[in-house]
Amino acid sequence: MPGEARSDVTIVVATRDRAPELRGSLRHHAAPVIVVDNASTDDTPAVAEAAGATVLRLPRNRAAAARNAGAQHTGTRYVAFADDDSWWAPGALRRAVEILDAHPRTALLAARVLIGEGERLEPVSEEMARAPLGRPDDLPGPAVLGFLACSVVVRRDAFLDAGGFSDVLHFGGEEELLALDLAAAGWGLAYVPELVVHHHPSKAGRDPAARRRRQIRNRLLTAWLRRPLPAVARIAASALGSRDGRAGLVDAARTLPALARARRPVPPAVEAARARLSEY
Template sequence: MNQDTREPRVTVVMITHNRRVEALSTLDRMTTLPDAAPIIVVDNASEDGTAETIALRFPEVKLMAMTENLGAAGRNHAMDLVNTPYAAFCDDDTRWQPGALTRAADLLDAHPGLGSVTGRCLVEPDLREDPITPELRDSPVPGPHWLPGPALLGIMAGLTTVRVAAFREVGGFSTRMWLGGEEELFALDLAARGWWMCWAEDIVIHHAPSHARDPRRRRQLGIRNTLWTLWLRRPVRSALRRSGVVLGSAPKDTATLAAVAEALRGALWVIRERRVVPPAVEHGLRLLEESQRNSAARRYVG
């Protein structure tokens, strides 16, 4: 059957906020792929004309203009509208390369136990591998023999295609996390439900990092969300030990102090929502600790 006449298997879900130039550039690329897929864009209450310009220039894109910035949870609203079996997350500064969406769908078709597949990120302009790549390629997490790539216990949303049924089963991204490391909790919930995640080298995504960001606030959110994920899902001893590692590696400044204060203010929520992962998942997380400790991608800077 000709590819063009097939029912789509993947929907692209993109979130954006006040990055009109980046969002338009990404949509230029994503709408002209040879394996282009339906696209849903969630505009998180941009004030720079992003939503209006997308509506004018890309009438074929389904646009959801939010009245407040929902962060990563904006994806949850888009997922309510997805009617394909798979959804590929796309940030406003990431661009899936030709064939990547098709390859991701093929892997998910072939492996019903696979909840998500994460691709290989090349950073523009010189297309070097993202620093997280060695962690993914050399993941020590044990996986079943049928898994088509290294088993993961974490994802990077902008590089990942998910099985929609699995996403809905775990309830999507936490609204409390907002943005910054929100994928960690989502991935652990997938694993706890028995869904496998893997990395695939031949699914390629380019990342053109936007300069329109607040690195200090992103660092605060990253630390806070990492602590929350530890406290929500790890056994007490592991949570305390890893919290010490995270804080020991973070700069000793007011941004880190503010992140810890935010995390502590969420303590009652953590207690209510705490569900420790199964022993097999905890075993995999322990195996990951050394590579995470040595990772150039896990430095709380900014």
């Protein structure tokens, strides 16, 4: 596929029952693609194969953690993630390889995301551009402790060593735990706006209320796993103020017993950076 560093980066797309979205997005990719199918019941795998992608068929829905299987299957130094309704702008991955090669402490590059035909800037991209964590000399952009999973390039070995995306969190806010684990291992994460991702979100089959509950659940579980108990208490208290928050709190409480031994708070410097973001 011309124009990209084919031997250095592979695109991984995790999906389930999203054949129409894949028909529109896969034609835009300019690097090898691995589609990880989360036990679809439609013709998603066939659509991906017809577009020339390598397809990994999982026996059950692992949601966001399906990306781990894709990363394990690659033979490239870097992995770019995309959703079934997003794609990397031409030349972005070639540039990402150059940046990562030049910044060996950087494990993750977060791109600027443009939404829809109107190319509206994604609010999360705006937040990352203003993140108050500074720009260390050995990073290629502002330091971040969060990202959108559909718009990052990762150093494959660092990603896998950190455990990738959690099977427990499933989806919805799954990025924070990985960001904290990479930072705790000494890696840098940076926002690099010259890298661009196009995202055309599909609303098919989406339940906004359920997604909000899942995000609150995952925020609470991530706090329990990696943050001091006072931070966990603050997040739990804030969840009580809405119906979705209370539902998310109940969902988190149901999962906590299984995670009792998985709690591993991050180092003080990483927590200080995370607390600074909370104040911002």
